[in-house]
Amino acid sequence: MAWAEKFKLNKQLIKAVTEAGFDMPKEMQLKTLTRIAGGQDVIGIGPEGAGKTTTLVLGTLNRFGYKADGVPRALILAPDQERVFEIVAQFDRLNRNSTLRIVSLHSGAPVDQQMDDLADGADIVVATPDRARAIYLKLGLNLNKVNFMAIDDAHLIVKQGLQLPVIELANSIDKGQHLVFTEVMHDKLEKMLAPFMLNAATIEVDELPEEKIRTHPQILYHVPNFGTKLNLLSLFMYDEELFTKTVVFANTKTTAETLYKNLENRLRKSVVLLAPAFHEHHQVKDINEFKANDAQRVLIVAGETVTDIDLSGIPFILHFDLPLEKEEFIGHIVNNNLEAEEETLAITFATDIELDQVRKIEQATGQKMQSVELPEELVIQKTRKQKESEKVVKPTKEDPNKHVPGEAFHEKKPENAKTYNFSANKKAKMNKKKNH
Incomplete structure (x- = not known):
């Protein structure tokens, strides 16, 4: 009766979890269920299999210790139809309250039917954010009495670009408790949660398997966007003394060609593409040809065109993109020769929306990638939205004869203006640093 000893769950739930085969609570449940029962907002971060969905379902059902009245009291959001079905199935498995009615909203059924x-x-x-929002705007979803909102797989909701419906639904609920479960936390997810998760307790669990896969040493660079990835790749590949031989993996032929064109202007014939994906650029037929040519330093591989590749003897293996299948990535970094004289380093670039793939790889290999700081000399590429937000608004023309009583006016020196762009030399003198 471990559940009864550790949590204030109603008797129906205690019996349900025991009969469902959950003999012992997982770390996620141990750290969050008491807080949830106490009414606290919680952000639960953990890998796949950590028990996040079960925790969400138990926390929701524990609120219904009375006869339900058929008016929505809890709203559960999931990234897609499949996850909606999985959550509903878990509710059906653990729910012993026969009066409790659970309705799912998703794209797999007509809107009118779901409104009925x-x-x-x-x-x-239990709904996807876009379908819940659509029905809410049609006045079919009543949120007036909802006092409990939970989001499962929040990282996937961000990956699908569904942040706005989530925020609008959360803002439509006057007050209540909020739960969020995710595999990773990053800037984009934090931005989505900021409007309604003000004083949440953040609980993170990290259950790595005991058995580890033998891999090359791994380091991770967390970058904000694709453009910064390109800048970081160029910064590394221009270092001829360090990066003597590097295989760079991209997910698609289009991305591989973009990387090639970005490097080719400076590296010339030392950067090549792996055939047969391309025909009009410098290329090699196989990796052995690349290994044998000392003049060739960088080999770009489109992952969609290659299923098996011998990376033995390559000093640097760099993943510009993360493959959708973690097995493909692991196949590149497995260390099959522990006696090798020269050690291979596996480097990974990942944006916010790729961090969940990083976590899945870490779970599969049983070890963490070493996260390192971005180089100081790296140019952080601005996104289009950032550029637009930084546009200077031109002031409207004022009547030169117009006089404002009591107003003193003097023109600022250019260097005192906020919009002034200091030259590199000027900045160096200001900072008393040598200008490189």
């Missing part, structure tokens, strides 16, 4: 389901009565609504 809601009209028949719903206590818990």
Whole structure:
């Protein structure tokens, strides 16, 4: 009866989890369920299999210790139809309250049918954000009495670009408790949660398997966007003394060609593409040809065109993109020769939306990638939105004869103006640093 000893769950739930085969609570449940029962907002971060969905379902059901009245009290958001079905299945597995009605909203059924389901009565609504928002705007989803909102797989919601519906739904709920479960936390997810997760407790669990896969040493560079990835790749590959032989993996032929064109202007014939994906650029037929040619330093490989590649003897293996299948990545970094004289280093570039793939790889290999700081000399590429937000608004023309009583005016020196762009020499003198 470990569940009864550790948590204030109602008797129906205690019996349900025991009969479902959950003999012992997982670390995620141990660290969060008491807080959830106490009404606290919680952000739970953990890998796949950490028990996040079960925690969400138990935390939701524990609120319904009374006879339900058919009016939505809880809203559960999931990234897609498949996850909605999985959550509903877990509710069905653990729910012993026969009066409790659960309705799902997703793209797999007509809107009118789902509005009719809601009209028949719903206590818990499990939905994708876009479908829930669409029905809410049609006045089919009543949020007036919702006092409990939970988000499962929040990182995937961000990856699919569904942040706005989530924020709008959260803002439509006057007050209540919020739960968020995710595999990773990053800037884009934090931005989505900021409007409604003000004083949440963040609980993170990290359950790595005991058995580890033998891999090359790995380091991770967390970069903000694709453009910064390109800048970082160029910065590394221009270092001829360090990066003597590097294989760079991209997910698609289009990305591989972009990398080639970005490097080719400076590296010339020392950068090549792996055939047969390309025909009009410098290329090699196989990796052995690349290994044998000392003049060739960088080999770019489009992952979609290659299923097996011998990377033995390559000093640097760099993943510009993360493959969708973690097995493909692991196949590149497995160390099959522990006696090798020269050690191979595996380097990974990852943006916010790729961090969940990083975590899946770490779970599969049983070890963390070493996260390192970005080089100081790296140019951080601005996104289009950042550039647009920084555009200077031109002031409107004022009447030169217009006089404002009491106003003193003097023109600022250029260097005192906020919009003034100091030259490199000027900045160096200001900072008393040598200008390189």
